[in-house]
Each structure stands twice: as C-alpha cells, then as structure tokens.
Amino acid sequence: MPTYEMPMLLRLMTKPEMRTILKRTAQLIFDKGGFIRKIENLGVKPTPFKISAHGAIHKEANYFIFYFDVPPTKVIEIQDEYTRDIDIARLAIVKELKPLQQPCTLHEELLPPPYRPSVKKLLRVAQIQEKKNMNKQKFQYNNGLDYLPFQR
Structure with a gap:
C-alpha cells in the first residue's frame, strides 16, 4: 500500500471537540483497511485567504497532517467522505513523495x-x-x- 499524506484545515473549536473529530477521521481510515503512520499538529494559523466551507467563512484554522497507508482504490471514497464533513474546512490527499538520494558532488x-x-x-x-x-x-x-x- 502506498503512503499518502493528507493536510487538513479544521474549523476553530475546543480541544474535546477536536479530539472527537480526529478520532472520527482516524476511524474512517481504519474502516477502509488502512493504517496511520503519523499525525502532525501544526497548530492554529491564519489561512492564506478566506476559506468558505459549509456555509461558514474561515480566516483561521487548526492545521493537521495525516500520514497513512491505504489501498489506492479507497482514496476517492475517503476524500469524498471527508469533503462532506462540516468540521473540515479544506483537505487534500496526495501520495507521499520520497526525496531522491543524490550523491554529493x-x-x-x-x-x-x-x-x-x-x-x-x-x-x-x-x-x-x-x-x-x-x-x-x-x-x-x-x-x-x-x-x-x-x-x-
């Protein structure tokens, strides 16, 4: 299974609410037959521009990055499920690229x-x-x- 990374912007919320959203996000990956390698919390940051999602405008968001492995056939299903989630302002799923090892010359x-x-x-x-x-x-x-x- 290839490794994917998914940067997510979550709406501003309290820690207990954020914990439930992250659990829900992780559970969907597990349900689709994948496993999570790493979750990075980048904190609360201002968005580069106003993001309109699910009837709300977001100027700040909680930034998270999920690194996970999942079968390639399930990626579209996962992305479709997350785009309908009202707590997620923006997300993208991309295949993780490993840097090429170039010899030093x-x-x-x-x-x-x-x-x-x-x-x-x-x-x-x-x-x-x-x-x-x-x-x-x-x-x-x-x-x-x-x-x-x-x-x-």
Whole structure:
C-alpha cells in the first residue's frame, strides 16, 4: 500500500471537540483497511485567504497532517467522505513523495573546469564529433553552370 499524506484545515473549536473529530477521521481510515503512520499538529494559523466551507467563512484554522497507508482504490471514497464533513474546512490527499538520494558532488564542482569529470566527458564527445566531421565531404554544387540558377 502506498503512503499518502493528507493536510487538513479544521474549523476553530475546543480541544474535546477536536479530539472527537480526529478520532472520527482516524476511524474512517481504519474502516477502509488502512493504517496511520503519523499525525502532525501544526497548530492554529491564519489561512492564506478566506476559506468558505459549509456555509461558514474561515480566516483561521487548526492545521493537521495525516500520514497513512491505504489501498489506492479507497482514496476517492475517503476524500469524498471527508469533503462532506462540516468540521473540515479544506483537505487534500496526495501520495507521499520520497526525496531522491543524490550523491554529493561538491568536491568535483569546486575543481577548475578542465579537471571536472563532466567537462572531460563533454570534451571527449566534441573530439569524436570533430573527427566524424573531418571525414565528411563538403557539398559542392556540380551543375555544370558558371552560376547558380536558383539564387538571384
């Protein structure tokens, strides 16, 4: 099962109400055959713009991020269920992207250009192309006329 992350904006409420909403949210994930890896509470923050949801305008919200695994066929059902919940102002479910592990090449990049492996490779490719071009015949207009009829 792939890992998904779901940033949620909940309306402002008391802690007991928030606890019940989070339990309800988690229970739906469990009911769909998934499991929760992590829940992050980012706290109460102002929203970047006024959010109108379920007949109310939200200027501040409780920010949470759920990290969970669930079968891909159930993601649409989960998102549909949460969009109808009046306590959730905004949410999105996205597949968690793992950062690519790139080797550090700082020591190569600090070398002068002629000594870098990438530049050496480019020079070798250029030399090969140059040798190919030397063997090529140059095109000659051989029409037997002293002038080119198609040029004015």
